[in-house]
Amino acid sequence: MKEVAALAEVSPMTVSRVLRGDTAVSPDRRARVEAAVQRLGYRRNTLARNFRQGQGTGTIGLIVTNLANPFYARLALGIEAAVAEEGLRLMITNTAGDTARERAAIRDFSGRRVDGVVLVPAGADQAYLAEELPAGLPVVTVARPPAGHEADCVLVDDFGGAYAATGRLLAAGHRRIGFLGNPPSVYTGSERYRGYCAALHEAGLGIDDALVKRGQEDMASAEAAAAELLALPQPPTAVFCTNNRNTLGAYRALRHLGRSATLAGFDDFDLADVLSVPVLVVDYDPDEIGRRAAELLRERLSPTGTPAPPPRRVVVRTTIIAHGADEGPAPDQSGR
Template identity: 60%
Template sequence: MRDVAQRADVSAMTASRVLRDDPRVLPATRERVRAAAAALGYRPNEVARSLRLGRGTGLVGLVVTNLANPFYSRLALGVDSVVAGDGLKTVIGNTGQDLDAERELVADLIARRVDGIIAVPAAADQRHLAAAVAEGVPVVLASRPPEGFEADCVLVDDFGGARAATARLIERGHRRIGFLGPPPAVYTGTERLRGYTAALADRGLTADDRYVSLGQTDPDEATAAATALLALPDPPTALFCSNNRNTIGAFRAIRPLPPTGTAPALAGFDDFELADALGLPLTLVAYDSDELGRVAGRLLAERMRGRGPGGGPAPGGPVQRVVVATSLVEYGA
């Protein structure tokens, strides 16, 4: 700022007023200061300015587990569409489903003085998120509820959606239904497995451990897992996949098999682009992932406006838990 003022032959205070668009500065002076700033490549440090004025940094941290999954890009768009209305910018960090990486990322966001954090936790151990709340940083969880502390959260009806999709397969005559899902530590996968098991129990069927494969995080792993299930002596006649990555992998395993009629039926959680173009009957559990992000953004914005002591729930503002509904869609039927 001093360099800009010196080049424009004005005081540092006048240069500051020009760059704050103070209308009291004469037009000729404004032109000289702006020309000096442009010549020097000067950019205001908005973070430092906000902190000096007693405001936050204007940044919101979004912590996700797998940026390769399109679900998280839609979630991020939903979050950003809301917080941008409050003049906030979204900073996205990927943990790769690794708890240590998540701890480091949250600590880094706190050190950078973000105004709030929206997190998709990788595991049930959430002490680092509880610590963030204790330090005065509002936290909202998405896709997984808080463990060991109070925080707002937005969830998908994982249990109900999986139960409905599995029931649809049973209604079509299937009794041997395989399940493909992520590692057991993933809350959504656990809830969807619970819904799958409940649908079987509703019809007097027992889940067969041989048909349950957990741990797949990308389509290649899911293809291998589906291929292994379909190679069993009495293979499943249908597969339910607990996320889009597993559904895509399962499709690749089924595609080389004989034409529909003898090939296994396929159902999955999460709608995805080109699902209607696969040329295979496909039942998917759909929901608005953008809305999941929008709700998370609204919850965080509300908490930031009326944060209570330590960043926790504001006085008179109870913790909120919002569940986004699901529906079944059919492709290629």
């Protein structure tokens, strides 16, 4: 700023007044300061300015487990749109589902003095947050409630969505319904499996372990697991999948093997409506999840003078979308 002032032949205070939009500065001096700023390539250090004024850094940290998953792109857009209204910026990092990388990311964001963190937990225990986070730094977890640490969270109705989709398949006449899911340690997969089981039990059906495949984390492993289900002497007439990677893997298996079955699963995806098999999708709005997480953070960042509320849990509702005409099994494959 001193260099700008020297080049413009004004005081550093005049430079400061021009940069903050003070209209009392004369047009001549304003033009000289702006020309000097342009010539020197000066950029205001917002971080240093905020620190000097006792403010935060104006940034929110987002930690996700898989940047390749379109869900996280939508989540980030929802958060960014909400925090931008407050003049905040979003920083994103990826853990690839590794708990050590998650802890390192928390430590890194703490060191960067972010104003708050939105976390998609990779592990089942977040007790370490008490050690790594500065006192008062708000955290909101997404897709999984925090364990071992008190924090706000935003969840999808995983159980209800799986229960409704499986019930829809049962109402269409399916009795042999396969299950393709992510690892049991993943909260969403566990809740969606619980919804699948509850719907079968309510229909008077037991759980056939031969029809259950859990642990698929990508499309290739989902395709292999689906192929094993389709190779059974009595293959499933429908398959419920816990995410879009499992759904697409199952579809590939059906295509490669020349089989037919109804698919149902969480997460809508592009071209679901043009697949050659009926697809039921448990849909929800990832942008809304991001917005709700940002709202919880903003409330923590704007103290009202009253005691902070206890940790809050927001659950985003799901809906069922039917792509394709017939949801029922072929007569010779009903399994009845």
